[in-house]
Amino acid sequence: MNTPPSPSGAEHTDGSSVRLGALVPLTRPGWVEAGRHLLAGLDLAVREVNDAGGIDGRPLELVVRDTAADPERAAAAVDELAHLGVAAVVGEYHSVVARAAAARADALGVPFLCSSAVLDALTEEPTEWVARLAPAQSHGWRIYADFLLRAGRRRIAVATQPSVYWASGTRVLRDHLAPRGGTVLELDATLTPEALCDALVDHGATALLLLVGHPEPAVPIVRAVRGDRRLAEILVGAPAGQPEFAEWAAALGGDGAGIPFLRYLPERLGPLGERVGKELRERLGEAPSFVAFEGWDTVAVLAAVLRSHGTDRAAVAESWPRVAVEGTRGPIQFSRTPGISVWQWTWTPIHVADRDPAEPDRFRILHAG
Structure with missing residues (x-):
């Protein structure tokens, strides 16, 4: 497993540094752009911790491992x-990968602070380590x-691929919509885009949700739906957040606008968020995604824990x-939440946003959670 140079700038081989292992998708088939944003947030926070004196005078070092969206590779990296x-x-970032990492961390007794993955069942049994x-x-x-x-969309179609994550999302949608008069139709994403469009018309769907990978098959599906006059009124959505990233806009242009997604940000950032956002923008050369903020917050939490409770793994988990x-x-605090097996921040701010069709580089807030 290749190890990129530590981006924290803290290269210490004498054991004097406090090391944090970082799992990030940096190569395909991982979502590389998400990984780049996550790493930017982690790295910026590590540099700021070290500029402020480190952990009781010891520098914090980020030891990065590329998961490439591979659960086995992630588990081996934890080892x-x-x-x-x-x-x-x-x-x-990837839920199925984080689940493998969490299971291995739990087995080894290594604290794991998951930054960005959302799958409810991150571990099979309740754990104190994650x-x-x-x-x-x-x-x-x-x-x-x-x-x-709220948008009046009750006949929901989902284009989906085999995955624990997508299956879980479909179940959440169906369980929540059914008692409120909504229906969920599953369409196999291996259908040709044209056949998928025909199925949407046949079933009278009022919304199509993309529970699929990016750029394939998401991009050709969006292009086909946008180009089909029969589907001019259908809402295309992507709850997993694909339109958040510049890569989406670059691939789809105007066709990628007006596609609502979940964004884990408040409606307005406070002073700390504004400052960090400015720094992240300079590092990334583009607007930081919510994933970059998740990275910064992760290190902020661990730095506070390490300063207050020391570097012993059991003390960190406790x-x-x-x-x-x-x-x-x-403010970040963790608690036990029914149905969730790990310590959970309940909850990060959430809103539904899209790219403004009139100005695709600008995001609009459509609904706040």
Whole structure:
């Protein structure tokens, strides 16, 4: 497994640094753009911690491993990072990958603060070793379902691929919509885009949700639907957040606007969020996504924990219920939440947003959770 140079700038081989292992998708088939934003947030926060004196005078070092969206690779990385003596593991964007990492961290007794993955069942059994910043899928996707109902969209079609994550999302939508008069039709994303459009027309769907990978098959599906006059009134949505990233806009242009997605940001950032956002924009050369803010908040939490409770792994894990940190998106605390097996921030701010069709580089807030 290749190790990129530590982006924190803290190269210490004498054991004097406090190490954090970071799991990030940096190569395909991982969502590389999401990984780049996550790493930018992690790295910026590490640099700021070190500029402020580190952890009791010891520099914080980020030891990065590329998961490439591969659960087995992520589990192996946790093994390696544990052997390297990291105080904790952080990061990961893909839910199925984070689940594998969480299971391995739990088995090894290594604290894992998950930055960005949302699958409810991050571990099979309740664990003291894992905490999470991102909202659980059941929470966020119910908010998205409420948005659909409010928009008058009750005949929902989902273009979906085989995945625990997409299946879980479909179940959340169906369970929330059915008692409120909504229906969910599953369409296999292996259908040709033209056949998918025919199915949408045949079933009278009022919304199509893209529960698929990006750029394939999401981009050709969007192009086909946008180009089909029979579907001029259908709402195309992407609850998993694909339109958040510049890569989406670059691939689809105007066709990628007006597609609502879940965004884990407040309607307005406070002073801390504004400052960090400005720094992230300079690093990334583009507007930071909510994933970049998740990265910064992750390190802010761990730095506070390490300063207050030390670098012993058990002490870090025992500290989750006592965390009280000001993050870029609000005060962060962890609690036990029914149905969630890990320590959970309940909840990060959430809104449904889209890219403005009149100005695709600008985001509009459509619904707040």
